[in-house]
Amino acid sequence: MREKIDSFMKAFGMAEYPVLFRYTDSLPEGTLLPPEGKHVCVFALLAKTRAEGRPVAFSASRFGCRGGGYYLGFLDAPREGIEYFLSCGIPGKMEGERYIKTPELARAKFAQMPVRPAPKEYGLFTRADMPHIADEPEIVIFFAAPDPLAGLHFLASYDREGEAVTAPFSSGCGAIVAFPLAEAERPEPRAVMGLFDPSARPYVQENLLSFALPYSLFCRMAENIPESFLGTRTWETIRKRIRG
DSSP, X not given: OHHHHHHHHHHHTOXXXXXXXXXXXXXXXXXXXXXXXXXXXXXXXXXXXXXXXXXEEEOXXXXXXXXXXXXXXXXXXXXXXXXXXXXXXXXXXXXXXXXXXXXXXXXXHHHXXXXXXXXXXXXXXXXXXXXXXXXXXXXXXXXXXXXXXXXXXXXXXXXXSSOOEEOOSOOHHIIIIIHHHHHHTSSSOXXXXXXXXXXXXXXXXXXXXXXXXXXXXXXXHHHHTTTSGGGSHHHHHHHHHHHO
């Protein structure tokens, strides 16, 4: 696992290591969990993982926000009246985010969300350069600016006839957990671009999006690095710009 991670970091010239996600029944020492009963965005906590390397975990009783608890598989629904919350709201009762035009359309979108129940007690995020990483995570998550994002997109597509990247309408946490987990079940899994969610964007830098890979796709891409465009003069020009 570490060798594959290092090959990505070198080929892309990236300074920030990806974040790994897996379900587990035990946690590394020093893992941060959200306070029970307190609303905290998943990405606010992941900032600790990204910047400090501290593991972050979520569970059925400590999920940060109901949306995060839902997309990580710990809750049956994100919140009561979610179709109104995402659309027009309810006058005098609930302000709507106006991300979806009508409650009916919001219900239809939620009926298609690929959320599965969490198979273990915790959903754990770790940084890929830390000693407590697993040999085989379920998802590898890059937080990437346009230049490395372009490279990741083209590498995912390098040996594919069909589209290898999808960018679904989703919450930020759905795009880094629920959708990649669903892609992992496909014969030809795709990478998932995300962090288009305006509610999640205040917790990340303005020039970043997420690029989440099922682990099998990450391994496939790592094998393709040596013979791909990442060794060309074209990419070297971009890599120098990434490194600054």
